[in-house]
Amino acid sequence: DAGVIQSPRHEVTEMGQEVTLRCKPISGHNSLFWYRQTMMRGLELLIYFNNNVPIDDSGMPEDRFSAKMPNASFSTLKIQPSEPRDSAVYFCASTPRGAAGVNEQYFGPGTRLTVT
Amino acid sequence: KQEVTQIPAALSVPEGENLVLNCSFTDSAIYNLQWFRQDPGKGLTSLLLIQSSQREQTSGRLNASLDKSSGRSTLYIAASQPGDSATYLCAGASGGSYIPTFGRGTSLIVHP
Numbered sequence: 001d002a003g004v005i006q007s008p009r010h011e012v013t014e015m016g017q018e019v020t021l022r023c024k025p026i027s028g029h030n031s032l033f034w035y036r037q038t039m040m041r042g043l044e045l046l047i048y049f050n051n052n053v054p055i056d057d058s059g060m061p062e063d064r065f066s067a068k069m070p071n072a073s074f075s076t077l078k079i080q081p082s083e084p085r086d087s088a089v090y091f092c093a094s095t096p097r098g099a100a101g102v103n104e105q106y107f108g109p110g111t112r113l114t115v116t
Numbered sequence: 117k118q119e120v121t122q123i124p125a126a127l128s129v130p131e132g133e134n135l136v137l138n139c140s141f142t143d144s145a146i147y148n149l150q151w152f153r154q155d156p157g158k159g160l161t162s163l164l165l166i167q168s169s170q171r172e173q174t175s176g177r178l179n180a181s182l183d184k185s186s187g188r189s190t191l192y193i194a195a196s197q198p199g200d201s202a203t204y205l206c207a208g209a210s211g212g213s214y215i216p217t218f219g220r221g222t223s224l225i226v227h228p
Contacts (some may be wrong), residue, residue, distance in 0.1 A: 033215075043205070043218040056215060091159060103209065104150060105216065107160040 004108035006092050012114045018080040021111045024073055025094030033105070034067055034077050035091040043091070049075065050097075082115045089113070118143040118210040122219035129196055129226055137191040137222045139206035144184045147209040150216065151180050151191050154203045163204075164191070196226045 005024040013019055025032050034046040047057040049069045057067070064083070069075040079086055092108045119142045129135055139149070148167045152160040164173045164180040166189065172181040179192040189206055203223045207216035 042220045045215060048215055093160075103148065104162055104165045105160075105207070106162065107152075109159045112157075 004092055004094055004106055006090075006108035006111050008111060009109060010112050010114075012116065013082055014116055015083055016081045017115075018078065019082045019086075019113060019115075021077040021090050021092075021113070023075045023077070023092030023108060025075070025092070026096075026106055027073065029094035029096050029106070030072065031095040031097055031103070032069060032075050033093045033095070034075070035093065036088045037091060037110075038088045046077070046090075079113075082113075084115045087113055087115050118146070118208055118217040120206060120208050120217045120219040122204075122206060122222050124222060125220065126223040127225070129224075131196060131198060131226055131228050133196050133226075135193050135196055135224075137193070137204050137206075137224070139189040139191070139208075139219055141187050141189070141208045141217075143208075143210040144187055145210055146182075146184055149180075149182050149189045149206060149208045151178075151189075152205045152207065154205060154221070156202075160205065196224075198226050198228055200224060200226050 007022045030051050032049045035043050037043045046059045047067045048055050052069045065079055067077045089110045089112050091110045093105045095103045095105050121140045123138050150165045151163045153163050154160050166173050166182040177194040182189045203221040205221040207218045209216040
């Protein structure tokens with residue numbers, strides 16, 4: 001398996017523009033997580049999906065952020081409008097949920113977002 | 117709410133030294149604890165996962181332990197090498213939730 005795939009790897013945009021980050025989880029994994037990492041705040045969970053359904057979005061900072069998972073192999077995180085304080089590395093991770101409840105997280109390479 | 121703390125924030129050791137990284141958590145009803153490695157500008161790579169019913173896990177020169185009663189996990193690295201230089205993060209998932217809480221990490225430098 002290719003692992004968790006994220007695109008783009010780097011995104012530079014101007015304040016006010018819409019940004020869409022994409023994630024393809026590992027095939028067969030049924031939980032997907034979006035995280036944001038900054039020097040100031042470390043790694044923060046934004047939203048968590050289980051079987052394509054959003055379970056916990058309490059980490060989404062504000063209404064400018066939205067996430068979707070239309071099917072088991074694709075998720076998007078959208079920021080509209082973007083602001084300079086959104087600059088961070090955004091990670092997607094997926095987790096298998098077998099009978100033993102093993103939930104080792106597998107991370108993608110991240111998208112480095114810079115909003116000027 | 118689970119809180120995870122990692123001390124020290126940074127560590128510099130000479131090559132060959134055995135070292136221990138610490139991770140403490142506040143909720144002892146932890147489901148599992150996972151250790152990750154993050155290289156600069158890269159994503160997180162899973163190193164070891166310890167389930168709540170386990171006391172330790174080993175992989176090569178790495179050994180991770182879990183003590184729920186004291187709220188601690190340690191990552192032991194034997195015979196450290198310059199290639200071990202990275203940031204090491206731990207994450208704990210509490211109770212029935214599969215949502216892990218991450219520590220801020222320990223930045224390790226192993227110098228030749």
